[in-house]
Every structure is written in C-alpha cells, then in structure tokens.
Amino acid sequence: MSCLFCQIIEGSIPAKPCYEDDKVFVFHDLHPQAPTHMLIVPKKHIASINEATPEDAALIGHMMLTAKQLAKDAGFAEQGFRLVMNCNSWGGQTVFHLHLHLLGGRMMTWPPG
Ligand code: 5GP
Ligand code: ZN
Numbered sequence: 001m002s003c004l005f006c007q008i009i010e011g012s013i014p015a016k017p018c019y020e021d022d023k024v025f026v027f028h029d030l031h032p033q034a035p036t037h038m039l040i041v042p043k044k045h046i047a048s049i050n051e052a053t054p055e056d057a058a059l060i061g062h063m064m065l066t067a068k069q070l071a072k073d074a075g076f077a078e079q080g081f082r083l084v085m086n087c088n089s090w091g092g093q094t095v096f097h098l099h100l101h102l103l104g105g106r107m108m109t110w111p112p113g
Helices: 004-010 054-074
Strands: 017-020 024-028 036-042 081-084 100-104
Touching: 004 024, 004 036, 017 054, 024 054, 036 054, 054 081, 054 100
Parallel strands: none
Antiparallel strands: 017 024, 024 036, 036 100, 081 100
C-alpha cells in the first residue's frame, strides 16, 4: 500500500489521533498552519474530490459534520474556523487521498494564496 493516509489509517505510520469512527479517521497535521490543524480523512481511499461519486455523498457530508463537531469541541466554533479541501496541482493538493483540513484558533485571511 503506497498511499500515505491509507498507511496512517492502518496504523503502519504513526499520527496523533483526534477522532475515529467507522467512516473517518482524524489526526493532527504534521505541519500545522494554525493553532489547531486537523485532517478529516475518509477510511475509503478516494484520490481527490474529482474521483468522488454520488455514492460518496453521505461520506463527504459526514466529513463536514465531523469537522463541525470537532470545531465545537475545540471551543472555536462560534469565533469561526476554516475548512479546506485542496484538489490536484492548482488546488495545492500534495497527498492524493481525499481529506478535509480543519483550521482554527486564529483569525484567517482571505483570499488564500
Ligand atoms: P494537501 O496539501 O494534500 O491538501 O494536504 C496534505 C497535508 O498532509 C499537509 O498539510 C501536510 O502537512 C500533511 N502531511 C503530510 N505528510 C504527513 C504525515 O506523514 N503525517 C501527518 N500527520 N500529516 C502529514
Ligand atoms: Zn489512501
């Protein structure tokens, strides 16, 4: 298995876990870009949002709702936070296993780089 995030989900590469259920694994980003920077990763390997299909709709919705709950648990839901999903080269994607970034704990700026 060559996919980095599949190996983290399997436990063969260590990560700092935040949350897990039957559909997603959430862990801290190795290079945090905010005081809280978690990655919400589906256990199903999907390379990017370009490869998602209508049958993945509930899974992708679950990723969003999991992020919302984690933001609430972290205490910054009311102040606000950012969810990011990069896609392919121009989107800045570097790991080709679908994931949602949850960034919180500081003021964000717009537009992103
Ligand atoms: P992308 O650039 O694909 O949207 O996001 C990939 C993220 O994975 C980056 O923010 C990067 O810091 C993070 N990352 C890369 N390798 C590892 C790793 O081995 N462990 C963890 N926890 N995060 C990683
Ligand atoms: Zn994978």
